[in-house]
Amino acid sequence: MCGRFAASRAPEELAGIFGIERWEPRETLAPDWNVAPTKRVHVVLDRPLKDAADPRPVRQLRTLRWGLVPSWAKNPEGAARMINARSETLHEKPSFRRPFAQRRCIVPADGYYEWVTAHDERQLEVEGKKKRARKQPYFVLPSDGSVFAMAGLYEFWRDRTLPDEHPDAWWATCSVITAEAETGPLGVAPEEGPRSLAEIHPRMPLMLTPDRWDAWLDPARTDEHGLRALLAPPPGGLMRAYAVSTAVSNVRNNGAELLGELPAPEEGTLF
Numbered sequence: 001m002c003g004r005f006a007a008s009r010a011p012e013e014l015a016g017i018f019g020i021e022r023w024e025p026r027e028t029l030a031p032d033w034n035v036a037p038t039k040r041v042h043v044v045l046d047r048p049l050k051d052a053a054d055p056r057p058v059r060q061l062r063t064l065r066w067g068l069v070p071s072w073a074k075n076p077e078g079a080a081r082m083i084n085a086r087s088e089t090l091h092e093k094p095s096f097r098r099p100f101a102q103r104r105c106i107v108p109a110d111g112y113y114e115w116v117t118a119h120d121e122r123q124l125e126v127e128g129k130k131k132r133a134r135k136q137p138y139f140v141l142p143s144d145g146s147v148f149a150m151a152g153l154y155e156f157w158r159d160r161t162l163p164d165e166h167p168d169a170w171w172a173t174c175s176v177i178t179a180e181a182e183t184g185p186l187g188v189a190p191e192e193g194p195r196s197l198a199e200i201h202p203r204m205p206l207m208l209t210p211d212r213w214d215a216w217l218d219p220a221r222t223d224e225h226g227l228r229a230l231l232a233p234p235p236g237g238l239m240r241a242y243a244v245s246t247a248v249s250n251v252r253n254n255g256a257e258l259l260g261e262l263p264a265p266e267e268g269t270l271f
Helices: 011-018 097-102 119-126 210-217 224-229
Strands: 005-007 032-035 040-047 058-066 084-086 104-109 111-116 136-142 148-158 170-180 203-205 239-243
Touching: 005 104, 011 040, 011 058, 011 104, 040 148, 040 210, 097 104, 097 148, 097 224, 104 170, 104 210, 111 148, 111 203, 148 203, 148 210
Parallel strands: 058 170, 084 170
Antiparallel strands: 005 032, 005 111, 040 058, 040 104, 104 148, 111 136, 136 239, 148 170, 170 203
């Protein structure tokens, strides 16, 4: 899954990485090293500009709320439960089916956090028998230091309790797509601890390599078969993981120190 991530890159840097044509300085977010559900996040999307004479899609950097609210929802109360969309079934789910066909985005991140427990407890979680307790946090990121481009979906929801001119009348929200975690060896593994992403957690955010960005963001692509092909996992060995302080477990903690690498898991070796 993806329940927490870090996003510290400035809009100017993201604009260069993704070829952004339009972004609003007033929507700029401060660096966030502990992004939690329902927070506002930067996303990259291709969409025609509102009221523009030119109907072509324009690559934009937008600020959305993390936790998708379906357009048909009566209220936004379930947003915190819709932070992730499973790649295997999103084309079937009412909440994600239309955004998958029409409103795809990229959620840029430095990397994501995941919490590790012992093997037996983790197996119970895989089988759906027990929610595992969070213990030693790890930070997972591209081994070459590049941006972690997480595949995402976005949606618009109209709050019918507010007048059209109210600034909160429309909500723009998003979800991060997840896939089965890689079972192959990490590109850079810690000296002690997990040797693969699957040993950290059975699922992970789906990372899009640069060769898929244009196709994924293109709103003209609506063929389900072709879009599902873009959900294939990236090549193995591109990621690294290392233990970080348990301070990240408290959402009130936020700073670059959360990404500091520990020499070994704080609670001892769990593998």
